[in-house]
Amino acid sequence: MPKTKLKKPASEGDEPDLTPMIDVIFLLIIFFLIAGRMIQQGRPEITMPVAEAAMKSAKDDIRTEFTVDEAGNLYHLDTPIGSSFDTAKMQDIIEKKRSLPGGEKLKVYLRADAKATYGDVKRVMAACAAKGQTKILFASYVKEN
Numbered sequence: 001m002p003k004t005k006l007k008k009p010a011s012e013g014d015e016p017d018l019t020p021m022i023d024v025i026f027l028l029i030i031f032f033l034i035a036g037r038m039i040q041q042g043r044p045e046i047t048m049p050v051a052e053a054a055m056k057s058a059k060d061d062i063r064t065e066f067t068v069d070e071a072g073n074l075y076h077l078d079t080p081i082g083s084s085f086d087t088a089k090m091q092d093i094i095e096k097k098r099s100l101p102g103g104e105k106l107k108v109y110l111r112a113d114a115k116a117t118y119g120d121v122k123r124v125m126a127a128c129a130a131k132g133q134t135k136i137l138f139a140s141y142v143k144e145n
Contacts, residue, residue, distance in 0.1 A: 063107045084119075084123045087124060094128060107136070
């Protein structure tokens with residue numbers, strides 16, 4: 001005849017082990033902190049130069065946007081793609097956009113920080129020219145009268 005085990009009555013001192021729950025809570029906190037920072041980053045903040053005779057162009061054309069910040073970092077829309085010294089990803093993006101229907105009308109919208117060096121901007125423009133992109137628009141603030 002098999003022996004049956006009798007369950008011991010729960011004593012008053014028995015409590016569930018909360019260690020795994022605390023580990024999970026810490027992991028969730030870390031996840032939300034990192035995810036929150038990634039959401040907040042978005043478009044890089046730059047101080048654009050002021051232009052006295054700037055004109056706003058029409059929005060009916062095909063565009064893509066690149067940003068050069070003060071440190072020489074390069075962004076496509078909101079995504080970092082390298083630096084002004086390594087423009088290979090930028091050239092790939094331009095090449096893909098130019099291969100689309102109507103891509104010959106592509107205009108590159110270049111945002112450069114007021115403290116970005118001329119050398120950084122020149123390298124980005126040279127990378128555009130290497131892929132046959134000559135239509136480049138510069139972002140600036142219009143000076144109020």
